[in-house]
Amino acid sequence: MQRRKIGFLIIALLVVLYPLVIGDSYKVYIMNRSLIHAIIAMGLVTQVGFAGQISLGHAAFYGIGAYTTSLTVLKLGFPIGLGFLAAILMCVIFSVFLSVPSFKLSGFFLSLTTIAFGHIVWVIIVNWQSLTNGPLGVFGIPGLKLFGIKFNNTHYYYLLVATIALLYLFIKRITNSFIGRAFMAMRDDELAAECSGINTRNFKLLAFGISAGFAGLAGAFYAHLSGFISPESFVFAESTKFVGMAVTGGLRHLLGGIIGAPIVTFLPELFRFPGWETYYMMAATFIILMIVVFMPDGLAPLFEKGFNKIFGERDDVKGGSSE
Amino acid sequence: MNILETKGLTKSFGGVTANSDLDINIEKGSITGLIGPNGSGKTTFINVVSGVHKATSGRVIFNGQDITNFDKHKIARAGIARTFQTIRLFERLSVLETVLVARHASFGAKIWDAVFSTPKLKMANAREEARAKELLEIVGLGKQHYHQMGNSLPYGYRRSLEIARALALEPSLLLLDEPAAGMNREEFNFLQDIILNVKQQGITILLVEHTMELVEAVVDHCVVLNYGQKLTEGPFCDCESDPRVIEAYLGKEEAEC
Numbered sequence: 041m042q043r044r045k046i047g048f049l050i051i052a053l054l055v056v057l058y059p060l061v062i063g064d065s066y067k068v069y070i071m072n073r074s075l076i077h078a079i080i081a082m083g084l085v086t087q088v089g090f091a092g093q094i095s096l097g098h099a100a101f102y103g104i105g106a107y108t109t110s111l112t113v114l115k116l117g118f119p120i121g122l123g124f125l126a127a128i129l130m131c132v133i134f135s136v137f138l139s140v141p142s143f144k145l146s147g148f149f150l151s152l153t154t155i156a157f158g159h160i161v162w163v164i165i166v167n168w169q170s171l172t173n174g175p176l177g178v179f180g181i182p183g184l185k186l187f188g189i190k191f192n193n194t195h196y197y198y199l200l201v202a203t204i205a206l207l208y209l210f211i212k213r214i215t216n217s218f219i220g221r222a223f224m225a226m227r228d229d230e231l232a233a234e235c236s237g238i239n240t241r242n243f244k245l246l247a248f249g250i251s252a253g254f255a256g257l258a259g260a261f262y263a264h265l266s267g268f269i270s271p272e273s274f275v276f277a278e279s280t281k282f283v284g285m286a287v288t289g290g291l292r293h294l295l296g297g298i299i300g301a302p303i304v305t306f307l308p309e310l311f312r313f314p315g316w317e318t319y320y321m322m323a324a325t326f327i328i329l330m331i332v333v334f335m336p337d338g339l340a341p342l343f344e345k346g347f348n349k350i351f352g353e354r355d356d357v358k359g360g361s362s363e
Numbered sequence: 364m365n366i367l368e369t370k371g372l373t374k375s376f377g378g379v380t381a382n383s384d385l386d387i388n389i390e391k392g393s394i395t396g397l398i399g400p401n402g403s404g405k406t407t408f409i410n411v412v413s414g415v416h417k418a419t420s421g422r423v424i425f426n427g428q429d430i431t432n433f434d435k436h437k438i439a440r441a442g443i444a445r446t447f448q449t450i451r452l453f454e455r456l457s458v459l460e461t462v463l464v465a466r467h468a469s470f471g472a473k474i475w476d477a478v479f480s481t482p483k484l485k486m487a488n489a490r491e492e493a494r495a496k497e498l499l500e501i502v503g504l505g506k507q508h509y510h511q512m513g514n515s516l517p518y519g520y521r522r523s524l525e526i527a528r529a530l531a532l533e534p535s536l537l538l539l540d541e542p543a544a545g546m547n548r549e550e551f552n553f554l555q556d557i558i559l560n561v562k563q564q565g566i567t568i569l570l571v572e573h574t575m576e577l578v579e580a581v582v583d584h585c586v587v588l589n590y591g592q593k594l595t596e597g598p599f600c601d602c603e604s605d606p607r608v609i610e611a612y613l614g615k616e617e618a619e620c
């Protein structure tokens with residue numbers, strides 16, 4: 041037990057010290073972006089990995105969240121906190137529209153509707169110029185402030201880490217409960233789950249709602265962190281990247297999103313050798329492809345095993361995985 | 364008193380009428396056997412009653428209430444539980460978790476109880492786990508199996524697990540679709556004990572089965588289907604010796620000879 045505590049302490053220390061050791065504000069900013077993506081990937085782990093409802097349209101919720109907070113803050117004068125809340129709420133409301141097709145569709149056909157949803161939202165953002173300023177985007181989104189101090193990248197980093205810790209606790213409690221069991225039953229055999237008294241519609245609504253809410257929160261963070269948003273951040277390719285992060289980390293593992301997002305973000309950086317600029321993305325993508333093909337459970341189980349080998353006497357799980 | 368009555372129940376798949384104008388009554392507390400050759404519509408009957416398929420016409424009355432075409436989960440919660448002819452377990456759930464899925468409604472907790480890990484949820488967890496273990500005991504799945512994956516169990520145990528999951532709904536009517544299929548002698552004898560044990564607890568059973576030995580041993584009443592229609596009904600020995608029934612089972616074979 042003592043050893044495990046030391047292990048957790050070391051990880052916590054690394055997380056806390058990261059921005060101080062790195063020192064480079066731009067690198068911390070990139071890390072913040074990846075943590076924002078981790079929030080979305082965590083929601084996808086819940087929705088896709090645990091509840092079995094695929095989504096390739098989450099960039100839409102990311103965008104809805106980002107635009108909702110930006111516009112309510114800039115045009116309606118909301119305090120930023122309220123803008124965050126509005127972003128989450130708006131995404132949860134929109135998630136209802138996306139869950140309705142899932143009552144009838146699954147797998148491939150559901151993924152097509154989520155792609156269509158993502159595209160519709162994107163087209164609206166681009167074309168509703170009076171509201172969104174179209175392709176030019178929204179400028180001058182205020183950053184966060186606390187006690188009169190403007191947040192710098194390091195402040196954002198700590199806020200994101202704390203937020204992720206809370207969200208982790210949230211999905212851990214849910215997935216380890218009777219609700220998570222209903223999610224997994226629905227994922228493994230929808231018909232058998234329903235014949236066992238599970239109202240799968242409610243659980244689809246819940247799964248979509250949770251992950252949309254997460255993506256909305258991430259969108260709000262992104263808007264206030266970068267101060268500028270435009271439609272190109274919410275294109276279809278982003279949606280696939282979020283799913284890619286969740287899969288790389290481990291689609292059915294609670295740590296999947298948290299581990300997957302930074303890896304997918306920073307892996308390309310490892311290949312930025314001079315003269316290699318054209319190929320570094322390809323190399324990184326290839327490695328991610330290899331991970332997905334040869335480790336379909338993602339990197340989180342590997343991480344967990346390594347942790348247990350170094351610090352653990354028992355084989356149980358940091359935070360508890362699904363199984 | 365009848366726990367279940369169907370009135371003119373009909374189910375067609377395109378041109379195939381799998382259930383045709385069925386009036387079937389199931390006496391409360393009894394074991395009713397539903398037999399008939401392959402393709403005679405037995406599974407379809409279970410599917411329509413449990414809400415898996417929508418009836419084309421006709422009605423299903425359960426405890427005096429019309430439940431025709433209700434959602435599956437509503438029918439399950441109203442007290443009709445079922446097993447599947449081809450076993451359907453949850454691929455990544457353990458034995459204990461599989462049974463707990465069907466205890467869902469009994470938790471009486473909300474999502475916030477899970478998020479804040481309230482005492483109410485902890486009590487519900489302990490209570491429901493205890494009940495799930497009792498049910499596993501009834502079907503012969505002991506401690507050593509609790510944390511195995513359902514699908515990793517030997518065949519007979521998987522069938523037992525399906526029965527335990529069905530019983531976890533605390534049903535008043537249990538629909539069993541060929542529970543003895545593929546079982547060895549030992550498993551077969553044990554299944555017979557489970558079925559009689561369940562009956563003793565006051566649960567009504569509809570048993571679809573090809574193994575006549577089991578049907579003969581446990582049923583109080585028998586309904587015979589052929590080509591989706593009710594051929595005859597009555598005590599098992601009467602049905603068994605009915606020339607029409609013999610023809611339905613053997614007729615094809617003779618024709619082939």
Ligand SMILES: Nc1ncnc2c1ncn2[C@@H]1O[C@H](COP(=O)(O)OP(=O)(O)O)[C@@H](O)[C@H]1O
Nearest residue numbers: 376379381399400401402403404405406407408
């Ligand atoms: N989902 C379905 N779609 C189309 N035809 C079906 C379906 N289910 C059953 N049938 C047809 O209905 C008839 C009765 O099948 P079934 O109820 O499975 O018979 P049994 O269980 O008595 O062997 C068969 O002709 C079968 O092909």
Ligand SMILES: [Mg+2]
Nearest residue numbers: 405406407448
């Ligand atoms: Mg059948």
